Amino acid sequence: MALIVQKYGGTSVGDAERIQRVARRIADSLATGQRVIVVVSAIGGETNRLEALGLQMAARPEAREMDVLLAAGEQVSSALLAMALTTLGHRARSYLAHQIPMLTNAQHQRARIEKIETASLMECLADGVTPVVAGFQGISAAGRITTLGRGGSDTTAVAVAAAVAADECQICTDVDGVYTADPRIVRNARRMAQVTFEEMLELASLGSKVLHPRSVEFAGKYKVPLRVLSTFEAGEGTLITMENESMEEPIVSGVTYARNEAKITLSGVSDVPGVAAKIVGPVAGAEIEVDMIVQNTAADGLTDFTFTVGRKDYEAALELLKPVRTKLGARALSGDNKIAKVSVVGVGMRSHAGVAARLFNCLATENINIQMISTSEIKISVVVDERYLELAVRTLHSAFGLGQTAAGS
Amino acid sequence: MALIVQKYGGTSVGDAERIQRVARRIADSLATGQRVIVVVSAIGGETNRLEALGLQMAARPEAREMDVLLAAGEQVSSALLAMALTTLGHRARSYLAHQIPMLTNAQHQRARIEKIETASLMECLADGVTPVVAGFQGISAAGRITTLGRGGSDTTAVAVAAAVAADECQICTDVDGVYTADPRIVRNARRMAQVTFEEMLELASLGSKVLHPRSVEFAGKYKVPLRVLSTFEAGEGTLITMENESMEEPIVSGVTYARNEAKITLSGVSDVPGVAAKIVGPVAGAEIEVDMIVQNTAADGLTDFTFTVGRKDYEAALELLKPVRTKLGARALSGDNKIAKVSVVGVGMRSHAGVAARLFNCLATENINIQMISTSEIKISVVVDERYLELAVRTLHSAFGLGQTAAGS
Numbered sequence: 001m002a003l004i005v006q007k008y009g010g011t012s013v014g015d016a017e018r019i020q021r022v023a024r025r026i027a028d029s030l031a032t033g034q035r036v037i038v039v040v041s042a043i044g045g046e047t048n049r050l051e052a053l054g055l056q057m058a059a060r061p062e063a064r065e066m067d068v069l070l071a072a073g074e075q076v077s078s079a080l081l082a083m084a085l086t087t088l089g090h091r092a093r094s095y096l097a098h099q100i101p102m103l104t105n106a107q108h109q110r111a112r113i114e115k116i117e118t119a120s121l122m123e124c125l126a127d128g129v130t131p132v133v134a135g136f137q138g139i140s141a142a143g144r145i146t147t148l149g150r151g152g153s154d155t156t157a158v159a160v161a162a163a164v165a166a167d168e169c170q171i172c173t174d175v176d177g178v179y180t181a182d183p184r185i186v187r188n189a190r191r192m193a194q195v196t197f198e199e200m201l202e203l204a205s206l207g208s209k210v211l212h213p214r215s216v217e218f219a220g221k222y223k224v225p226l227r228v229l230s231t232f233e234a235g236e237g238t239l240i241t242m243e244n245e246s247m248e249e250p251i252v253s254g255v256t257y258a259r260n261e262a263k264i265t266l267s268g269v270s271d272v273p274g275v276a277a278k279i280v281g282p283v284a285g286a287e288i289e290v291d292m293i294v295q296n297t298a299a300d301g302l303t304d305f306t307f308t309v310g311r312k313d314y315e316a317a318l319e320l321l322k323p324v325r326t327k328l329g330a331r332a333l334s335g336d337n338k339i340a341k342v343s344v345v346g347v348g349m350r351s352h353a354g355v356a357a358r359l360f361n362c363l364a365t366e367n368i369n370i371q372m373i374s375t376s377e378i379k380i381s382v383v384v385d386e387r388y389l390e391l392a393v394r395t396l397h398s399a400f401g402l403g404q405t406a407a408g409s
Numbered sequence: 410m411a412l413i414v415q416k417y418g419g420t421s422v423g424d425a426e427r428i429q430r431v432a433r434r435i436a437d438s439l440a441t442g443q444r445v446i447v448v449v450s451a452i453g454g455e456t457n458r459l460e461a462l463g464l465q466m467a468a469r470p471e472a473r474e475m476d477v478l479l480a481a482g483e484q485v486s487s488a489l490l491a492m493a494l495t496t497l498g499h500r501a502r503s504y505l506a507h508q509i510p511m512l513t514n515a516q517h518q519r520a521r522i523e524k525i526e527t528a529s530l531m532e533c534l535a536d537g538v539t540p541v542v543a544g545f546q547g548i549s550a551a552g553r554i555t556t557l558g559r560g561g562s563d564t565t566a567v568a569v570a571a572a573v574a575a576d577e578c579q580i581c582t583d584v585d586g587v588y589t590a591d592p593r594i595v596r597n598a599r600r601m602a603q604v605t606f607e608e609m610l611e612l613a614s615l616g617s618k619v620l621h622p623r624s625v626e627f628a629g630k631y632k633v634p635l636r637v638l639s640t641f642e643a644g645e646g647t648l649i650t651m652e653n654e655s656m657e658e659p660i661v662s663g664v665t666y667a668r669n670e671a672k673i674t675l676s677g678v679s680d681v682p683g684v685a686a687k688i689v690g691p692v693a694g695a696e697i698e699v700d701m702i703v704q705n706t707a708a709d710g711l712t713d714f715t716f717t718v719g720r721k722d723y724e725a726a727l728e729l730l731k732p733v734r735t736k737l738g739a740r741a742l743s744g745d746n747k748i749a750k751v752s753v754v755g756v757g758m759r760s761h762a763g764v765a766a767r768l769f770n771c772l773a774t775e776n777i778n779i780q781m782i783s784t785s786e787i788k789i790s791v792v793v794d795e796r797y798l799e800l801a802v803r804t805l806h807s808a809f810g811l812g813q814t815a816a817g818s
Binding site for chain 1: 475487508
């Protein structure tokens with residue numbers, strides 16, 4: 001009898017009617033003979049509402065109390081979903097982190113799961129009762145409530161699946177799978193039947209906001225078969241697998257992008273050890289997330305250092321770098337907050353040097369200037385003027401033959 | 410250094426601004442050198458909102474899951490109040506039932522407190538940190554969340570005060586004390602500086618909705634000095650004490666009432682054992698609360714049986730009694746849903762037979778017909794036509810000399 005973990009996000013349990021639909025969907029799975037452990041997020045918008053309440057109490061509310069506050073959201077949804085299942089004639093019970101227990105470290109607001117006791121959950125299943133686990137929350141060794149950070153319910157689901165050795169972890173969401181590109185930009189974007197963990201990781205962190213990157217990392221590490229699928233529409237979704245064994249493996253799996261980016265350049269800094277830390281340090285210290293970092297080979301002992309941040313943090317980061325510029329005696333500090341990042345991702349590109357060349361050629365044909373380039377083993381990202389974002393995504397999607405009707409590359 | 414338990418109800422923490430005012434009030438107590446354990450209810454209206462959500466999931470949601478759902482309300486308010494205190498420079502932390510732990514039996518939705526572990530709370534105080542306890546909730550031996558029933562936060566406060574041997578348990582609310590009568594009806598109603606536990610118990614259960622009766626019972630049992638006072642206005646409030654030792658003890662302490670009552674009479678039933686149970690049983694079985702029950706001495710082996718219920722339950726109770734009437738061969742089933750109950754309460758009336766006489770005389774003078782009479786050691790209640798409610802309360806308040814300017818009786 002297959003054991004499945006099903007995770008439902010905030011949109012899926014957005015109101016009473018949706019919670020009931022989710023209950024019926026779980027009941028359908030139970031009817032096929034599967035055993036199901038459910039993991040649920042807070043009702044859509046609830047976490048934001050609670051956070052806003054906290055921010056009325058203090059400009060920077062204490063992290064430990066924020067966790068107590070926010071964890072109430074999943075407490076409510078797990079109880080409601082358990083009730084809805086019971087109404088359908090299925091025995092169910094909510095599980096809060098302290099009841100499992102789901103032990104985490106004491107890093108409040110971004111705790112890491114350390115251990116999940118599975119005995120209670122397994123007994124519950126053995127009794128024919130469906131556990132409905134409150135996602136996102138944990139309990140520290142000191143007995144304080146922790147939360148895993150935004151998107152944490154995905155991580156809860158994968159961690160539970162790993163702990164109970166589930167046959168599959170299903171992330172049920174408002175999209176029906178992972179696409180080769182954003183369908184709003186590329187009309188013939190294609191749902192991928194499967195994608196590797198590494199590709200998914202790059203896709204997730206690059207803006208395909210389907211899965212929280214940490215959960216993908218976790219699933220890869222513990223080899224939990226992960227599937228992204230629609231809560232309310234039928235379909236197989238996208239299976240996230242170990243390395244793709246298909247013979248017809250495409251070189252590039254998808255094209256992704258990030259809007260609302262900004263870049264900051266410190267030019268003419270000495271190319272000596274410790275400089276990069278002096279530049280990025282103050283930005284990271286202000287808890288501004290730095291994405292791409294590019295530093296080219298030095299000429300005449302001087303180099304240029306560029307990094308990207310979210311557009312909302314642009315002004316703050318620029319301010320932080322003014323004293324750094326003086327201290328380092330840099331020639332200039334400049335920036336641009338009208339940029340976007342476009343990336344092609346594919347586990348197949350590891351062994352194909354031609355991908356970068358095709359990408360650059362393709363953008364050149366459309367007269368799109370490349371401002372920055374950064375590469376990883378399975379990804380090439382370029383920064384372009386934001387006005388070219390859609391054009392770049394469409395062009396690359398087509399050039400790498402990702403569309404539904406196009407032939408493979 | 411005095412140790413005080415302060416309980417704040419839903420109205421007191423009705424919004425962000427009020428939570429901050431409550432925090433300042435607690436800070437004022439701390440500034441006088443008192444140690445304070447705070448107990449807090451859910452934000453006003455939140456319990457009803459959560460309950461309504463639960464009722465959307467099932468006509469009769471499972472009690473265990475309702476408790477998980479409702480307990481989220483106090484989780485939120487305790488975290489918010491701890492944050493607000495921290496903002497004022499006072500270290501504070503929220504305490505949920507499982508963190509104390511506050512152990513109850515497994516009677517979900519109306520659990521009874523069995524044991525409060527005080528070690529963690531006392532360590533917290535010793536560290537100079539103010540505990541903010543989530544009221545209303547408990548944890549069963551099985552680790553499930555329980556709730557104490559409506560008004561349960563008062564009980565939490567009194568139980569905590571008893572467990573830590575607090576010097577006083579302060580119930581901070583939206584009235585500034587317990588009055589000799591409802592000030593909306595009796596203009597010169599007087600705040601009582603003190604009242605006995607027994608009187609308070611009668612006053613609370615009769616409609617002076619200041620304190621939950623269970624909490625008063627609890628306080629009396631464990632001899633916890635209890636004070637009712639205003640959250641937002643200065644004043645000493647009303648101290649609820651052991652038997653009043655004042656030499657000038659008034660016979661009657663207050664006049665109280667209950668609106669929206671209904672009475673049902675089954676007349677001409679056989680005066681044999683078991684009849685009362687056959688009448689009240691079905692009503693109680695439908696979870697309709699029965700208040701007064703009056704049965705007079707039988708004549709010719711037949712008697713009349715009358716009881717009162719809340720007006721909202723009148724029709725349902727009447728329906729339930731139709732088959733009972735047939736079964737018992739009663740002469741008639743009748744009722745009236747336009748009645749009200751007026752009571753005089755006072756520990757002093759134990760030894761004064763004249764109170765009843767004065768009460769009956771007083772109502773007769775005003776031409777108010779008495780439909781039912783029921784007495785306890787410290788209370789006399791009468792049922793009258795609801796149109797005479799205000800007149801009866803005012804007349805009795807004056808007759809027993811309870812007004813601010815009147816001389817004592």
